[in-house]
Amino acid sequence: MLQLTDITKSFGKLQVLKGISLTIGDGEIVSIVGPSGAGKTTLLQIMGTLDNADGGSVVIDGTNISKMGSNALAKFRNQHIGFVFQFHQLLPEFTAVENIMIPAMIAGVGQKQAKKHAMELLEMMNLKERALHKPAELSGGEKQRVAVARALINNPSVILADEPSGSLDSKNKEELHQLFFDIRDRLHCTFVIVTHDEQLATITDRTIHLKDGEVVKEESIREESANQQVYEPMSGLEYGNDNENGNLDLSGTIDPEPLTDNPNPFEEQL
Secondary structure, three states: OEEEEEEEEEEOOEEEEEEEEEEEOOOOEEEEEOOOOOOHHHHHHHHOOOOOOOEEEEEEOOEEOOOOOHHHHHHHHHHHEEEEOOOOOOOOOOOHHHHHHHHHHHOOOOHHHHHHHHHHHHHHOOOHHHOOOOHHHOOHHHHHHHHHHHHHOOOOOEEEEEOOOOOOOHHHHHHHHHHHHHHHHHHOOEEEEEOOOHHHHHHOOEEEEEEOOEEEEEEEHHHHOOOOOOOOOOOOOOOOOEOOOOOEOOOOOOOOOOOOOOOOOOOOOO
């Protein structure tokens, strides 16, 4: 699904990444850990096309993105990659549903369809009643769940998360970690997570240890507990409601009043 081959990156005379090669499978949840300065965030940015490697190649869903121009990269990134950051990065002037809609509208999806999908994602996060609230009116955990919904709006192949629970308390951290696994099982989405959170790293499918720009160790929970489910999605989670068949029930999705008469309310923002 995602393949990196001999990735190198330097900033001036400092070589940050030293020939990293990785393969991440479809539907896998992988954590990347290591001390500060190990190159974790730089590697994630290269995976997400936010930065260019000096050497090597990146292939996502069979597409070699290493030679793409900036416009082609921007389009590919919008359609295939979702991002979750330590701080939610929601636009303060827009409501929760509007923030989620923005990537879809950039991709050319109509307002009605984008709003419908955004509301379905808010329902999944158990935030439908917060749809018309702006970020300042949401709790920290709610903001981060809105950010996750925004990352999912274009049905990406992979979600890249940089310290996604770093600013949350222990209760919201655990709920967010559970959410990642539930999304993977429901939507078959791949996750690559840079984290210092040891609890999260121990439950991901695979943990990649970086040090001084190199992969020094890989661990897999499958090696430690073959045929044992380490992190089992639950029904009736606080962030979502399941029906009696265990499937996500979106029948109660609300349809708020039109956000604006303007068919593209974000035109001036894009």
